[in-house]
Amino acid sequence: MHNNQLLAHDMKNSKHNCDLKSCFLCTLCLKEWIPAIDAHRQTIPVKKGEVIFEEGDAVKGIYFVYEGKVKVHKKWGNDKGLILRIANKGAILGHRGLGHNHFYPISATALEPSSVCFIDLDFFQSTLKVNPQLTYELMMFFADELQESENNMRNLAHMPVKGRIAQALLALHEKFGSTKDNGIDIILSRQDLASLAGTTYETVFRFMNQLTEEKIIAVTNKNIAITNMEKLVLLTKEKE
Amino acid sequence: MHNNQLLAHDMKNSKHNCDLKSCFLCTLCLKEWIPAIDAHRQTIPVKKGEVIFEEGDAVKGIYFVYEGKVKVHKKWGNDKGLILRIANKGAILGHRGLGHNHFYPISATALEPSSVCFIDLDFFQSTLKVNPQLTYELMMFFADELQESENNMRNLAHMPVKGRIAQALLALHEKFGSTKDNGIDIILSRQDLASLAGTTYETVFRFMNQLTEEKIIAVTNKNIAITNMEKLVLLTKEKE
DNA sequence: CGTAGAGTTGACTTTTGTCAAAATCCGTGG
DNA sequence: CCACGGATTTTGACAAAAGTCAACTCTACG
Numbered sequence: 423m424h425n426n427q428l429l430a431h432d433m434k435n436s437k438h439n440c441d442l443k444s445c446f447l448c449t450l451c452l453k454e455w456i457p458a459i460d461a462h463r464q465t466i467p468v469k470k471g472e473v474i475f476e477e478g479d480a481v482k483g484i485y486f487v488y489e490g491k492v493k494v495h496k497k498w499g500n501d502k503g504l505i506l507r508i509a510n511k512g513a514i515l516g517h518r519g520l521g522h523n524h525f526y527p528i529s530a531t532a533l534e535p536s537s538v539c540f541i542d543l544d545f546f547q548s549t550l551k552v553n554p555q556l557t558y559e560l561m562m563f564f565a566d567e568l569q570e571s572e573n574n575m576r577n578l579a580h581m582p583v584k585g586r587i588a589q590a591l592l593a594l595h596e597k598f599g600s601t602k603d604n605g606i607d608i609i610l611s612r613q614d615l616a617s618l619a620g621t622t623y624e625t626v627f628r629f630m631n632q633l634t635e636e637k638i639i640a641v642t643n644k645n646i647a648i649t650n651m652e653k654l655v656l657l658t659k660e661k662e
Numbered sequence: 663m664h665n666n667q668l669l670a671h672d673m674k675n676s677k678h679n680c681d682l683k684s685c686f687l688c689t690l691c692l693k694e695w696i697p698a699i700d701a702h703r704q705t706i707p708v709k710k711g712e713v714i715f716e717e718g719d720a721v722k723g724i725y726f727v728y729e730g731k732v733k734v735h736k737k738w739g740n741d742k743g744l745i746l747r748i749a750n751k752g753a754i755l756g757h758r759g760l761g762h763n764h765f766y767p768i769s770a771t772a773l774e775p776s777s778v779c780f781i782d783l784d785f786f787q788s789t790l791k792v793n794p795q796l797t798y799e800l801m802m803f804f805a806d807e808l809q810e811s812e813n814n815m816r817n818l819a820h821m822p823v824k825g826r827i828a829q830a831l832l833a834l835h836e837k838f839g840s841t842k843d844n845g846i847d848i849i850l851s852r853q854d855l856a857s858l859a860g861t862t863y864e865t866v867f868r869f870m871n872q873l874t875e876e877k878i879i880a881v882t883n884k885n886i887a888i889t890n891m892e893k894l895v896l897l898t899k900e901k902e
Numbered sequence: 903c904g905t906a907g908a909g910t911t912g913a914c915t916t917t918t919g920t921c922a923a924a925a926t927c928c929g930t931g932g
Numbered sequence: 933c934c935a936c937g938g939a940t941t942t943t944g945a946c947a948a949a950a951g952t953c954a955a956c957t958c959t960a961c962g
Binding site: 498517528558562564571573575621 | 800
């Protein structure tokens with residue numbers, strides 16, 4: 423059903439009718455700029471597992487997630503990595519490519535079939551120039567992201583793995599909400615979960631088992647449900 | 663000798679004569695705004711070890727470092743912590759207090775006798791409003807900081823302690839340069855070094871010894887000199 | 903039906919943190 | 933100038949946490 427919306431978007435691009443709430447840019451840009459945005463926008467469908475851009479690529483522009491979920495991650499060696507965040511519908515992507523380094527410092531890979539909107543850098547920067555309010559909001563957004571990132575840094579440095587996994591699960595629950603059967607509304611491989619918590623596959627596996635035995639979570643068919651929020655929260659506090 | 667400059671600053675604040683290069687705001691603000699800045703600026707001397715603001719404090723404004731070095735850190739429990747960065751002369755401080763959370767997410771503590779400039783939030787925000795260029799630069803600055811922070815995150819997650827310490831030493835050398843006798847131009851307690859590398863006191867201690875034995879660094883009177891840059895760099899690459 | 907990738911498990915090693923105790927440095931007041 | 937108390941430094945023994953490796957199973961999917 424959102425698909426229709428997207429189609430409408432692409433078909434008659436004379437009219438700007440994307441869901442305002444789902445696009446950072448749209449919610450903030452000037453009314454008179456909207457037709458220009460439509461002309462410069464490119465909607466790109468991405469398959470599950472498809473790479474949208476990769477660490478080291480030259481920055482060509484920025485993206486917005488219209489539909490689906492996209493992981494933003496950094497590589498480490500060839501198998502390991504770290505997921506910095508998961509971009510949901512409406513999120514901005516590739517903004518780390520602003521700044522003075524003109525290569526993406528991170529990769530973006532779709533976790534599910536998704537649809538992203540691409541806006542080339544030149545145009546985006548002109549938009550920023552004519553719209554200080556947008557620049558201001560973007561700055562605030564960066565400030566918030568920086569805070570979050572630094573929180574995560576501290577956790578990574580001092581919280582034991584178990585706590586980090588608990589934290590990751592709580593964050594996912596917070597961010598993606600739950601389905602009717604109370605499961606977190608996202609399906610992640612154990613590998614991705616490991617990358618999110620900054621640990622290894624096997625370690626995640628074992629702790630997930632342990633959490634299940636302790637009836638803190640319940641896993642049914644790849645879907646994780648939190649059954650004892652209090653205990654999970656406690657785990658993030660341990661050793662504080 | 664820079665002291666004179668600061669004194670001049672305070673004495674006759676009708677004239678704006680701080681070293682432009684040493685103040686983020688000054689280098690970017692509008693000429694006509696400068697007298698207003700002077701009127702709103704407050705130069706504050708801080709003693710070594712003195713806390714400039716603390717995690718959880720309400721955000722009153724932002725700071726610039728005129729002179730000295732200030733660590734920006736997050737607490738964890740009552741003894742441990744994590745140093746996020748060390749602000750040098752000219753650096754902005756407390757900008758993390760922008761964003762939507764109106765409490766500082768971090769603390770700032772002077773590492774040496776320093777002098778900081780305080781600008782209240784209201785005034786700073788009005789400056790941003792009349793000066794989109796400043797907002798833009800600030801956004802870029804945030805983008806850069808975010809990149810750096812996320813780099814550090816990955817390192818914290820996957821680089822072994824030895825590599826992180828090596829990394830920290832290299833970063834310090836890069837940032838603070840060296841004195842004539844080739845030592846890194848900053849004096850840090852082992853505890854601070856530990857917090858910077860995200861590890862414990864004793865671990866830092868042992869590795870510093872090891873690095874000294876391997877003739878990679880040399881420590882004389884609290885001052886650390888890198889004597890074998892190549893090997894140090896190698897340590898940061900291990901296991902990649 | 904076979905293969906690749908994800909999940910499962912156990913045994914083992916290494917790294918790193920913790921604790922505790924001694925040694926040393928340093929500023930202050932006598 | 934010295935003695936004192938507190939902080940920092942130094943060291944060792946030990947424990948726990950977490951990663952590595954290897955093998956085996958399951959499942960989806962062409």
